[in-house]
Amino acid sequence: MTQHSLSSLGWSADFLRQLAIDEIGVLPPARVSAVHRDRLDVLTETGSMSLHLPPGLTTGEVAVGDWVLVDPDRARVARVLDRKSLLHRRAAGVDARDQLIAANVDTLFIATSMNADFNPARLERYLALAYDGGVAPVFVLTKADLCDDPAPFHAALRQIAAAVPVVTLDARDGTTVLALADWCGPGQTVALLGSSGVGKSTLATTLTGAEIATQGIREDDAKGRHTTTSREFHPLAQGGWLIDTPGMRALRLAGVEAGIDAVFDDIAELAGQCRFSDCQHESEPGCAVQAAITTGALDPDRLGRWQKLRREDARNARSIAEAHAHDRAFGRMIKQVMKDKRR
Numbered sequence: 147m148t149q150h151s152l153s154s155l156g157w158s159a160d161f162l163r164q165l166a167i168d169e170i171g172v173l174p175p176a177r178v179s180a181v182h183r184d185r186l187d188v189l190t191e192t193g194s195m196s197l198h199l200p201p202g203l204t205t206g207e208v209a210v211g212d213w214v215l216v217d218p219d220r221a222r223v224a225r226v227l228d229r230k231s232l233l234h235r236r237a238a239g240v241d242a243r244d245q246l247i248a249a250n251v252d253t254l255f256i257a258t259s260m261n262a263d264f265n266p267a268r269l270e271r272y273l274a275l276a277y278d279g280g281v282a283p284v285f286v287l288t289k290a291d292l293c294d295d296p297a298p299f300h301a302a303l304r305q306i307a308a309a310v311p312v313v314t315l316d317a318r319d320g321t322t323v324l325a326l327a328d329w330c331g332p333g334q335t336v337a338l339l340g341s342s343g344v345g346k347s348t349l350a351t352t353l354t355g356a357e358i359a360t361q362g363i364r365e366d367d368a369k370g371r372h373t374t375t376s377r378e379f380h381p382l383a384q385g386g387w388l389i390d391t392p393g394m395r396a397l398r399l400a401g402v403e404a405g406i407d408a409v410f411d412d413i414a415e416l417a418g419q420c421r422f423s424d425c426q427h428e429s430e431p432g433c434a435v436q437a438a439i440t441t442g443a444l445d446p447d448r449l450g451r452w453q454k455l456r457r458e459d460a461r462n463a464r465s466i467a468e469a470h471a472h473d474r475a476f477g478r479m480i481k482q483v484m485k486d487k488r489r
């Protein structure tokens with residue numbers, strides 16, 4: 147069985163600092179490598195193991211990449227450590243639920259190919275998710291071998307986010323993929339997002355040096371819940387880890403307003419200068435956003451994409467909040483019924 151040092155698994159001072167004196171050496175840390183319906187797979191310094199959860203903790207509250215402390219006598223989780231980053235979304239399907247995608251990811255590779263797939267709105271959506279979750283984004287332009295002129299794509303990315311690194315590669319070619327090596331070293335954790343066909347599986351295979359069976363079927367599971375039994379935490383050839391996030395086609399943002407405003411910081415800043423604090427940036431007098439569109443400083447399409455994302459995010463966050471309130475009200479009703487029965 148392969149053994150890993152804690153630091154090669156991504157352990158750092160952020161986590162060590164959270165341990166109480168009486169936990170050190172007693173409750174060993176472990177990194178979650180897969181989340182099943184009723185248990186977790188984890189990697190520790192001594193190998194891999196399967197853990198149950200303590201009462202009061204459900205697998206919906208744990209993500210691949212999480213650090214937990216292990217209660218070795220009971221072979222179960224003692225507690226989940228605070229995360230340094232978290233990717234989450236509104237679950238697929240009809241139920242309004244926040245779904246954790248991956249925890250403690252250092253870098254999100256946002257993949258797109260340089261063809262008709264290239265879609266600024268989609269890239270901004272991924273970017274908002276990364277910023278909100280505290281994960282550093284990197285744009286990965288795939289299929290470099292099929293593109294005669296990458297310059298327009300680079301220019302478009304600069305418009306979207308000038309500060310985000312851009313790497314152009316052929317996902318099948320290990321030599322070009324080496325351009326990602328800086329983010330893939332020992333102790334580093336990366337995740338990969340992008341729409342179908344951009345080359346995620348191909349890139350994952352090249353980065354890990356192994357065939358990864360990515361399965362899109364999980365998302366279509368009626369409950370929108372991870373029911374996988376395959377591994378989701380893959381060692382990278384460079385020493386780090388890849389968290390596989392399959393089936394991310396329907397990436398519905400919820401409660402990531404701060405991330406959205408970070409992506410559109412130019413518009414958020416203009417909005418702060420509007421005369422009315424609740425300006426909708428439509429036809430109000432003294433609207434700094436509309437003024438910037440008039441002078442050509444702001445692309446109206448970009449404003450439209452910002453407004454659309456904000457609306458979607460607010461709508462999803464609201465339905466998750468309403469679902470929680472409904473659950474609580476239902477719980478109270480059940481309790482009352484039980485009480486009345488006992489009388």
Ligand SMILES: Nc1nc2c(ncn2[C@@H]2O[C@H](COP(=O)(O)OP(=O)(O)OP(=O)(O)O)[C@@H](O)[C@H]2O)c(=O)[nH]1
Nearest residue numbers: 288289290315316317318342343344345346347348
């Ligand atoms: N020429 C070229 N082909 C590529 C490149 N990356 C991926 N492909 C091909 O594009 C096709 C789709 O690649 P995948 O890796 O399956 O794409 P994916 O993003 O994982 O797609 P889904 O599994 O549907 O999400 C495959 O036939 C790959 O061989 C590249 O950089 N250059």
Ligand SMILES: [Zn+2]
Nearest residue numbers: 420425427433
């Ligand atoms: Zn305005």
